[in-house]
Amino acid sequence: MERIAVIGLGAMGAPIAHRLLGQGCQVTGWNRSPRRAAALREAGGAVGVSPADAVRGAEAVLVMVTGPQALLAVTEGEHGIAAGIDPGAVVVQMSTVSPSSLTRLAQALPAGTGLLDAPVLGSVAEAASGALRILAGGPPELVERCLPLLTRLGSPLRVGELGAGTAAKLVANNALFGVLGVLGESLALGGALGLSWEVLHEVLGVTPLAEQAARRRPVIEADDYPARFALALARKDADLVADAVGDAGLTLGLTAASRDWLAAAEGAGRADQDYTAVLAAILHAAGKEPRR
Template identity: 40%
Template sequence: MGVPMAGRLVVAGHKVAVWNRTPRDVPGAEAAPSPAAAVAGADVVITMLSDPDAVSEVVRAALPGLRPGSLLVEMSTIGPDAVRRLRGLLPESVGLVDAPVLGSVGPAAEGTLVVLAGGRREDLDRVSDVLRVFGTVREAGGPGSGAAAKLAVMSALVTAQVGLAETLAYADDLGVGRTALLDVLGATPLAGLSERLRPVVESGPFETRYALGLAAKDLRLATEGPGRRQTVTAAARDLLSGAVAAGLAGHDLTAVVPFAASRAAGTPASKEVRAVDPPSVPATNGYYSHAVRFGDLLFVSGQVALGEDGKVDGEGDMTRQSEVVMENLGRILADQGSSFDRILHIRTFLTDMDRLHEYGAVRSRFVTGEPPASTTVEVERLFRPGLMIEVEVVAAL
């Protein structure tokens, strides 16, 4: 989002300096070597980052370069609590406007975002021309109100999309069919949202415009903290958290449609034997499945530290191999609506029992509740040279 937004400022005739945690070029803008260098001498400083921690980290790094009388415009989705903390970081001489946006990369490039601005009257007036470069400005009120309005809007929009994703899976289960349901919804107030999901139903998820991981973060911010009792939004948050754990954080939010379908297809009421091969885990060689589910049980094949290229990840490093194995297990469990605290039995094969403590230290980071039934044995070798550990589990759904 920040790259096309910076480009809009350049086109509008502003002198722009940029800094990004992952270096990116913005034609016409000066690439600064650090946050402090980027803000040095600037009248207006804009932050567009992924979450509250990123904003805090970058602003702290920029503080030495901020000049008295400058104005910080925070445009990320971080919530009003984080905006208050940000105000505490800044010198009194630096103004603050919170102005998160509605829209994705396309509207950012076109200058058609909706900007939800909050701040003191004098600060809003001072930055109004800059904000209009990005699109339509809606003033939400005083400091923190823009950030609060953004969370409220996302609670409605994201929760509705997650709910519709589950409803599409429900329609399939009833024999209605997802396309038929979308056709009917096209004549209801949900027409716009249902049409947005139609390409996913017909062709699969498309390029990332609004990352699923960011949507999960937005709902987490909207539901955490005292007094925030959004039960439906909290349920949507939990489903998205499962999708993130399954490795879908970088996918577009519409990837929640096939994720919801995969969960529904394996309902505990089903007594069908079904193979499971989540796309977030390196593919098998075709001679086995990563897991098989039956009823409310999930049997997960032995996982090893092989990357997408088929090479050993962390050769000679028991800690690294153990981490890869546990991460793969976590993705498979999450893909089927289970988790580490639902493991019934875990079986571990080691090529060197003297290094059990290294594996144990990693395992304790993932398996944190009541310990499951467990078996650990030493073997002479595993199926690929360089592999030191293999772990399989049986879990409840």
Template identity: 40%
Template sequence: MPKTKRKTVAFLGLGRMGVRMARRLVDAGHRVTVWNRTPDRAAPLLEAGAASARTPAEAVSGAEVVITMLSDREAVENVLFGPDGAASNLSPGTPLVEMSTIGPEGVRELRDRLPEGTRLLDGPVLGSLPQAEQGALRIFLGGSAEDVSGCEPVLEELGTVVHVGPLGSGAALKLSVNLTFVTATAAVGEALALSDRHGLDSGTVLDALSLTPLGALIDRLRDRVTSPQPPPTGFSLGLADKDLALAVAEGARDDGAVAGALTLLTSARKAGLGDQDLSTIVRHVRSGAQQ
């Protein structure tokens, strides 16, 4: 198999997912320049061969592909349009792959503000830290077929690329996926809280739930919700809260299951659990039911 042609890539945002994704690109031989608001996050990448930039504008200078992987819409806007923002230094025709979860409306607003000629794609991902390390993410890509094909050699180092439609389609699909499994996770908390009230053994309840269509989720949650220690954070509760709020703002019912789960997550975030793993919502719901 011929090697993928090396590209010059700017990677903006080195959170839990971003640092692993950028490392995949470095290890594949791409020329990667990274930027992060907290520069010391880049240290392992620099040791592996990446270059570091002082500003987003500096990072995208000469880049053939630009990737943003940031926490929320505000962060994306600051990195692109703030002081020394990347948008001021993008070369005409540069593909910009926005991989943060900011919703379809946020993506379309970026398109309207970016310099003419910027080839914007939205590419949020399905998967967590192990998939990011292994290059096994599922990338939901929205944009024109021409722009998608130009980015595939880079994105395929990160996982499987699925072109789901025009610009904004990837962002819409990601919200649909996230609202489903986040709401289901909160529902597991309610199921265990109900069983607690009636004196049922948690293991027995989880065994029963594993026989339902939620079985795969229960398998993932079991150790996390039964261990006496908080699990390591993969997908943070605070980001899940942000995503559900975004889903409601983008058209999910404001009186349905998603809105109910959002109430629970917001309560947990305000209780100081925002940096903990999403599965912590199960403990939070159960403890509230026992008060």
């Protein structure tokens, strides 16, 4: 697959499009805000005037937009992907969305269109360097057909049939948000109980939180959270998880609590910071930060 359309040229979609271009693919992009597509044109890619226009002639269409509403907006209607896609082309849905929006996407595409569910782990740097973990759901033969394309972007992990990629991504992000929540609360508790920052890190270093505590320590110390994965997107994902929990008839307390921390951090004006700013929000809310 050499003729690729990339719909959504945001923090993740742009490096994906540029990487494919750099690997010799013919890339046509589209972005709702045209200014974000300018760099692709300058780098030698093409830019469509609508999703329908951008996907015409493409063998594969990668979609990397915010979430369910954006997915619907770029797929349906007279200017949507479904209106322009070539017979036999494959849509690779990489955004983090809900299971129901994937079902709707499958229904919106013309018969004969292939559809892979392929959300990703990793962030902007991994997208640029081809080091994403791709959670691929779909028919085995379609995953197989798309492997050469997916491996340009990272390491595909086949997780099941269509929908399994989205399910796996929600599970992975739930784990991530939960660990950050427990880390933030453990740091807040240590501060409230009078432990110093140094001692707290020594203690956390011998717990199951060791890796995350060490990894997040520098950003907390710098109190600087430039967004790679914006906190508003993480809260969006936590809401998707909460909906999935409800739809499955479950009550998951830790999951709900970590979602509430992300919402509180967003409410405290941190929407555009990196999602790890939830740690600062937890520490500030506790009011008693550990002694440095």
